[in-house]
Every structure is written in structure tokens, then in C-alpha cells.
Amino acid sequence: MPDSREKKDFIKEKVIEPEKDKKQILRQIGKRVLGFSICGFVFGICAVLAALLLSPLLHHAYPKQTQEVVKIPKDAPDVQEGDETTSAKETSEPVADIVQSAIQQYRYSAEDFANMISSLSEIGSDLDKTIVSIQSVKNEKEWFDNTVPTTGVCSGIVIASTDSEYVILAPIKATGGADSIEVTFDNGVVSAATVKGVDKITGLSIVSVEKSNLEERTLQSVGAISLGNSNEVRRGQVIMSIGSPMGMVHSTSYGIVSYVARNMSVVDGTARFIYTDAKLDADSGTFIVNVKGELVGFAVKTSEKESNDSRRFVVYGISDFKNILERMSNAKTSPYIGIQGAEIPLNMREAGTPAGIYVTSCANDSPAYVAGIQVGDIVTDVGSISVKNIGEYKKALEGLNVGESISVKVRRSSVGKYKEVVFTVNVGAR
Template sequence: MADKRADHHRDSSRQQSEQDKSHPFINEKIVRPPMTKRQEARRVLLTVFCAVLFGVLSAVCFVLTRPVAQRLMGQEIGSEGSQITIPKDEPETVPSTGEASVSESVLETEPVDEMIRSELEKYQYSMDDFNKLYGNLRSVAADADNGLVVVHSIQHEMDWFDNPIETSGQFSGVVIARAPTEILILTPEKAVEAADTIEVAFSDGTVLPGTVKQSDSIMELAVVGVDGSQMNKEQFDKVKVIALGNSYGVKQGDVVVAVGAPAGIVRSSAYGSISCVLRNVQAVDGATRIFYADVAGDSSAGTFVLNTEGELIGWTTDKYDESSASTMTKVAAVSDYKGVLEKMSNGSEVPYFGIQGQEVSQAMEDSGMPEGIYVITSVNDSPAYNAGIQPGDVITWVNGAKIGNMKDFQNQIEALSLGDKIKVAVLRSGKNGYTEIEFQVTIGAR
């Protein structure tokens, strides 16, 4: 039986083989005819067209999604390494001249002063003269308008019935710098300290969200950043940066313009003059100049003071009450604060040591006090206080660098960063005279 099945299988295979030989066309390979030159040219053009189309679509998608990607990723594409730099000013120096040269200068200027005074007394001022004067001051305020903003401080709360409510406060701000894709605004610290969200309204009506770059609780100021990539080119170019002036050159009698919120209302303005210049006013970790001006000012809402060139020379402050009886507005000078502004504009914490002091004068040295910075106050719970520095100590060096005046000390502190550990040497008075003590101080943030 098995042999019959094997014979049957061999017969079937033989028949299949003969059938394959009888139909040889089934095993042939079909080859497409070669392409013509016209077809080849058409394929090349189609490939080039598709490549160009995909390139254009990719570029469009990149441009449209770039601002969104920046906001989601929390960074600024193309602005890496763009640090804000604010040039520092040097205080004016009074040359030491002999009595003869001083008397010669007085003799030379007195006749000129008398001539000018005589001519001014003879001149009859008209209303046109006053209108021209105030017209020029109005122009200074108007030119600064594109550099002023309104900062909306928004808080989200719940009422007694658990209904969400939104409260908003308005503060004035001034544009102090502009990076490739960011606008930096100086504003009172109150505008940001309790805000859940911040919105910034520009002069053309554009409203954009703002973020806090950094704040300074000592001077009660903050820097807010706005993403400029959310503006079109026309809007971005329209924003004006208010130049930071040299407040060391401000003198008694200078005419000034107050902008921001001098009336307690944003986008108000006022005019006046400098009545008094106080130098070397004690401040935390340094010294500053304070101007007394007969101009309106509201420090809590934000009032910024410009010179007649339209440059920012300071802002009104409620600190440094040298005379509680004075009804004039106090203005903090910008030049003493430029180092701090630079750090805040770049998002860095402002270093904090925590003393108020003064330079040891010649009279103090004659009485036996060593050269250095005399500590008047060691601010409670400050890094200096916690390290053990006390009122009455005389700081002589910081990290090995000799400290001869408040400017040296201020520059040393501003060059530090949060968390830096520094060595500070003081001379402390005792029964046996002055003894040097070395402290290690960990720098904090203001």
C-alpha cells in the first residue's frame, strides 16, 4: 500500500514539472521601461518644490510657536548672556586749592554775578515767559510718557460666602532698561509684595503680564520684567527707556519734574525745584544723598523725579526723616543706588550686611578713634548682628581689603552675593584701648 502511494506521489511531481516547462512565461520578470529625460526633470522639480515647501512651513511654525515655547520653558531664546549693565557715577571731588586761588576765583565771579543779578532785576517778566517756562517742563513730562507704565497689583481672595473676588491696586512704574526680549520696570515694592498676579499697562494701552525680577525691602523698591516678545515690533520700539542721570551733579535750585503718581494718581505730574541737598546720609550698608524738593510726591504709589534733560535722578521716599517738621518731599538719589539696580535688573538678590555707619572723621581720629567705619547701628537680626558686630565697633577691613570710607564699604558689599562668607575685622574699645576682633559674616539678602 505504501509503495502505491509513493508511486502516485512521483507521478504527480513529474506531471507538475512537465506543466511548468510547458508554461515558461510565468517565471519571467517584468521590467519597467526606462524614464525619459522629461520625466526625470519633472521628478527633480517635484523634489525641490517639496523641500522648499517643508522648509517654509517649518520656519512659519517656529516663528509662531517661539513665544509660547519661551513662556512655557521660562527662558528667553536668543538672549543668553544679555546682562544689564548700569554704569556707576563718581561723586564730584572738590580740588584742594590755596587761599590765593580761591580769592582770585571769587574776584573773577563776583562782577559777573552782580551784572547778571542787575539785569535780571531790570527785566520785566511777562506771562509769555512763564508760559514758555512751563511749556518746556510739560514737554519733559510728555516726552517721558512712553517710559511710564501702570503696574496693576492683583490679589485673588474669597469672600465670606466662598465666592472668588479680585482686588487690584494701581502703582506707577518707570522703564529703566530694555533687553532683547524683555522690558525692565522700576516700581514700589508694595506693587508686588502681596500680588498674586501682576499686569503692566503701557502708554499705548497694551497690557501684558509682569514677573518680579527682584525686590529690595530696605529701599522698598522692586524691578518687574515684561516679556517683550509678546509685543509686535511697533509696540516694542515705542517703549522708551528713561535714562538714569547723574544725581551727584544735582544742585540747590535745580528745576525738576515729578512723574508717575505725584498726586497719588497714576500718570500725574508736578514741577518744582531742589531746595536742599544732604550728602552722606546714613543708610543701611552705605551712605546716600537726599534731596528736599518743593514738589508733590506720593512714595507709596510711585513718584519719580526727572531733571530738565528728562533723566531719572531719583524717586520720592518716606525714609530718612532728618527733620520731621519739614513739609517738603524727600528724594532718594539714583547714583548711590545704581549698583543695587543693576543686580535687581539681572534677577540677583541684593547683598545684605546690616549696619548703619559713618566714616571716622579727622576730629574723631584726633580723639583717639582708629580709621575705618564707625558702626552706629547693627540692624536687629541682620547678618552683622548675628555674627556679633556691635554699635561702637570700628570696621577696618573686609576680606583683607582696607576700608577707609563708606563708598569703599558699599562697593565691597555690593560685589558680594547671597550666602558668601566673608571675614570682617573690627576694633572694639575696652579698658585697655582698642582690640581687634575678627568675625565671619554670612551675607544675606535685602
Template sequence: MKEVKSESSIKTFQLHKNYRKRIISAGEFEISDLKLPKETGAERCFAVDKKKQEEYHFVKEHIKKIPIDRKKLRTRLFGTILLAVLFGVVAAAVFAALRPVFDNLLYRKDNTVVISGEDEISEETPEENAPVYITETQLMEPEDYQVLQNKLYAIGREANKSVVAVRGIGEATDWFDNAYETESQGTGIIVADTGDEYLVVTEKKVISDASQVEVTFYNNDTASAVLQAYDENTGIAMLCVEKRQLSADTTDQVAAATLSSFSALSQGTIVIAIGSPLGEPFSILTGNVTSSSYEVSTVDANYKVISTDINASDAGSGALINLKGEVVGLMLQSYSTREAQSTVTAISISQISKLLEKMSNGESPAYLGLEICTVTAEIAKSNELPKGIYIKQVSPDSPAMQAGIQVGDVLTKIDNKEILTAEQYEDCIMNAKDGQQSTVTVKRMGADGKYQDLRFKVVFGTLQEN
């Protein structure tokens, strides 16, 4: 049988003979070595059919990255930075040269500030909370004084919500043994609201002979009051008023006074007198502080007196308030000097705040019975005295006298606490309790002119009504 060879099989045979031939094109693609297996005679006849079944992978593709030219990159970066710097310099120079021109065209400033009666405002709006300076003064008209006076009295009317009129009712008999009713009047200040009660501070003399005490509030509502505590030294009494006696309208309107913690009042400070400075309840007077340096020595305490130019009667009572409506002084006409008896006199509320707190809790202040003053460094040097508290007076039948303390002694300790100022002594007395036993150390001059320490056992008491 004659063998027939197709054209495709002949080409395959030729490629098999040159199986080591390699073709390279453009340096990008390569044809790998191609090895063909040996074929039998039958297989060569069916080469075309087997080609469909066999796969020849004789082409492989490799993609290579173009290498980075670092030198060229550095050159471009340096050029870009140089151009940016040059642009900035030119822009700054142009802006500086043209700024005055644009300022004149766009912003026309007017630095004159005019304050007139119509409240004109300058074109430049001041920043928030910035100070405003008045460059032109204006004379006040009578109407302006009236406006200020109205504002002062408005503060007083608001503060009068903490004021009550106190009425002490008692009984007495005449020469013929006929009974009659006595009455005394004064003013009280609500200093605390406990939730169930109002605590009212007033003068003890208003209720000293009373068997019944009544208080009248700002809206004319009346209730009974009972004595909580009193201080015979200052003549201050604390009353208690139960709120269940009062209407809801009264409790809504009434409020406890705010007590100022600021003790120093300089001359010329504006104050408002509320209460009954001239004897009329819920009256209001305004004036100025004339002096606050005068000091009164009482038993176990020294108080600075606030003098004013506000007219008052001997029976006047009430309080002094500042422009914030805070109580700065409690009116006590008995502390006024002979020259100032016709004006309002008060003691600083900050000096008696601890006393009021103690009385609010139903305690009367403890009592030792000494009138004292501080031995300052100057006094000690000029009078050859040791430092401490100089005893000016010892009250008769007081705990101090019963213990053996004398006038001229210099008190230096109470128990283990050193006492060098009158304020320290007053704090110690205020913290003491009735019946408390303590050791008081004093320095007393001996026959040789030298001071020696002496210790005394004292029992604190309470100052009883004279």
C-alpha cells in the same frame, strides 16, 4: 707742347709759396696755417676740378663771454636795497598820517547795543558763539510765565513715555471665608531695554501681595509683568515685561529713561515730578529742591534724601527729572521726614545705580546687617576712636550678628581690602554675592580701654521680606 697755365692755378701757386703767411682781422677771427701738398705738372692742370672734390677747412670761430664786472653789480644791488627801504619808510609815514582821516570817512562805529521786544540787531555782527550781554532788563508778563510752564510740562510729557502704571492683583478672603480680589496701584519707570524685554523699577509694596502684575504704558497698552529681583532694604523691585506682548505702535513710542550721573542737587534747582505723585497715573508736577543734605541710615547703606516743595500723597510714586528730561531721583515717600510727608521725597538715582544694575541682572543685593557711619578725623580725635566704620546697629539674626560683630565695633577691613569710609563699605557689599564667605576685621575696645583687632568669619545672605 706748350704748357698753359690758368689764372686760378697761378694764384694757387703763389699761395703755396707763401704758405706761412698769416692774416688776423679785428681780433675775432684767425686764418690758420695753410699747407698745400706738392703738385705735379698734370695735377696743376686739373687743380680746378680737384677743388670741387677737396674740402679745406681753414676758418675757425671762437665766441668768448664778456667777463662779469662784480664791483659794478654790488653797487647796483646796494642802490636797489636802499631805494626799497626808503620807499617803505615813506609809505608807512604817509599811511599813519592819513589813517584817522580814512577811518572817519569809511567806518562810522555805533557801540550802543539795544535789545528791545523787536529783537533789533546792532550794526556790528558778533562773532559766532560770542557772549551776548543784556544791558537792559524787562519785566516778564503773565503770558511769559505761561510759556515757561508749557515748556516744563512738555518735558514732563516726553519723559512720561518711560513711565508705566503698575497694578498688583491678589486674592483674599473675608471673615466668612468669601474670596475677593485685591488691587494695589503704583508707578514704574522703564530703566532698561534689553531688546526683548523692558525692565521696570517700582516699589515692592505695590506687588507684595499680588499673584498677578499688570503694567499699562503711556498709550494705554497693557501687558503682564514678572518679578525680576527686589531689595527689601530700600523697598525697590525690578519687573520684567516681554516686548512680544506689545504692539509695534507701543514699542515705537516707549523708550527707556535716561538716568542722570550728577548726584548733587542744590537748593532751588527746578525739578519735575512724573508718574503719580498725587496718586493719578501719568500726572506732572513742577517745583524746586528745598534740601538735599538730609541722610537716612538703612541696613548696609546710607542715602541722601532729596526734598522738594511739590505736593504729594503718602501713596505717591514716580521719579524726579531735571530740565534735560534725565531722571535725578526715585520717589520714595517712606524716606520722607515727618515734616515733609506731604511733599515729594526721593533718593538720588546716582546712589542706587549700581543696585539697579545688579537687580536688572536678576540678582538681589547681598546683606550683612550693619548700620554704619564713617569715623572722620574730627570724630576720631574728639571721641578717641580709631579710623574706620563705626557700627551703630546690628540687625537681629543678620549674618553680622551670627558672626559675633557688636555695636560699638569699628570695622576696618573686609578680607584684605581696607575700609575707611561708608562709601567703601557700600561698594564692598554691592560687589558681594549671596552665600559668599569673607573675613571681617574690627577694632574692639578691651577692658584696659585700648582697641584690639578681632577677625570674624561671615557668610553674606539676602535680606528677606519681613
């Protein structure tokens, strides 16, 4: 029987591999490094070529989402009629007399009237490319819990065009609370739209249509209207109402500016009211243009009870609201306190009434109303800014942020004296 110890000794023996040549090892390592380098270089070349070839396709399929800033130029402050210097009046009066005399002597014919209407009609036809039809769908539950879609149609007008979108002004009645919105352009093309901003005070909203959803032929046929200066509108001028003045999209009405009311008190500021005999329908979307084809105003509803259509609507001059329109166009909210007021005239200030904004009304459930500001209070400070007139009040308001808490100082009449009261107001959104 073999000795078991010999087996164990055999198991314990070490197997010694032959010593490798160091140069051979270095050559093997070099080959591997070179192979990896070549593979990496080839892979890099392929990646670059693939990126160059696929970049246009990816850019088209997934366009870069950059938020462009919409800029709306502001207008110079209103210049009251009769502010010209004496020398200017003396120079212009003879010319005015000559023009007036010539007009009185000229006999207008039916052909002249027809030519004027034809010119206005051409302006209206050219502006059709700026008018869109907006259809909104709102899903509501009926008594048996079934979903019933309700639709609404109104007019909108393209007020800005960027590289990526069309910015459309429309009544809030058509867009507020809608589950889906579609825009139909003048050439019949329909596209989905989204709401960028709303203003409950004026009843307006801003709707956006992405250009990436439209074909080239539609992009070529749509245009944005030029925004005019409503501070230049005067009594007696010819204007046009476009959109849906007759309740139907792409209807048109002509008229004369009957009266212009400046510095009318509105919520958190003043505005110019333009009265006209042209047809208006704020609910369906009516926009006022001058004979240059510029947008100078929009119709708003003044009363739900008034049966006379001419009194139910009034035109707001667009110059007073360009800042709000710009903020809505960029998906920004506008600060809101909710007071209507009037400036304290000089004779009352000299008699001892504090300078500031006399509160004539507070909108229901507005930040000012909730804070406790009352009719008859005189607002003297908004935040850290002293306000003595409407212009200073509007400037102070524009510097606020929605959601912040500010202090509003008022002077309140009490037993023949004015005492200072400070309110904490939570700034809301229009």
C-alpha cells in the same frame, strides 16, 4: 506495505538550489544601494526645504530665549561745591556778577511765567510714554477660607529697553507678594509682567514686560527715560515729579530743590538726599526728573508716623543706586550686611581711635545683627579687604556673593581700650 526505511531516506535527502550567478547578485546589491542613496538624498532635500520654510514660523512661535544684559552707565563721584581752583574763581566771578546784575534788572512778566510752565508741561507730556500703570493682584484667604483677590495700582517708569523686554522701575509695595502683575502702557495696551528683582532697603522693584507680547504700534509708542546724574543736582534748580506724585497715575508736580544733603548714612553705604517742595508719594511711585527730562531721583518713605506729607518722603539721588538697579535689572541679588555707619574723622584717629566704619545702627534681623555686631563697634575688615572709609566698605560689599559666609573684623571698646573681635557673617540679599 511500503518500506518505512525508504521514507526515512527520502526525508534525509538535501534539496540543492541552483547556483546563482555572482554578477546577478552584485547587480541586485548595487540596485538596492542606489535606491537607498536616492531615497536618502531626496529625504535630505525635503528636510532642508522644510527647515527653511518653517524656521520663520517656529522662530515667531518659539522665540529664542536669550538673557540680554542690561547696562546702566555709572556716574562720576560727587564734586563738592567750592572745589574749583583760585584761578577759575577769579575768572568766573566777573561773569557771575554780570549775569546776576542782568537777572536783577530784568522784570519778569506773567507771560514769562506762563512760557516756563508751558515748557515744563511739554517735558511732562513727552515723558508720558515712559510711565506705566502697574496693577497687582494678590489672592488671600478670608475667615471662611474663601479666596478674595486684593488689587493695588501704582506708577512705574521704563528705565531700559532691550531687544526682548522693557525694564520698569516700580515701588515694591505694588509687586511684593503679588500672584499676578499687569502693566498698562500710555496707549492703553495691557500686558502681563514679571518681577525680576526687589530691593527691600529702598522699597523698589524691577518689573519686566516681554516685547514679544506687544504689537508694533505699542512698541513704537513706548520709550525708556534717560538716567541723569543726581550728583549735578543743586539747590534752587527746578525739578518735576512724575508718575503718581498726587496719588494718581500720570499726575505731575513741579518744584524747587530746597536742599541737597550729601553723604547721608543709609544701610550699607551713603546716599544723596534731595529735598523739594514738589509733591511726592513713594507708595504710589514718584520719580524726579530735571528740566532735561532725565531721571535723577526717586521718592522713598522716611516715616510712617509723620503726618506732614512733605516730611514723610524724601528723594534719593539715582546715581548712588545705579549699581543696585543694574543688578536687579539682570535678575541678580545685591549683597547685604545691614549696618549704618560713619567714617572716623582724622582728629579722632590721631587721638587713638581705630580707622574704620563706626557702626551707628544695625538693621533688625540683618546679617550683622544676627552675627552679633553692635552699635559702637568699628568695622575694620570685610572678608579679606581692609576698610577705612565708606567707599572702601561699599567696594568690599559689592565683591561679595549672597549666601556666602565671611569674617568681619571690628574693634570694640572695652575698659578704655579697643580689642579686636571677629564675627562670621552670612551675607544676605537686599
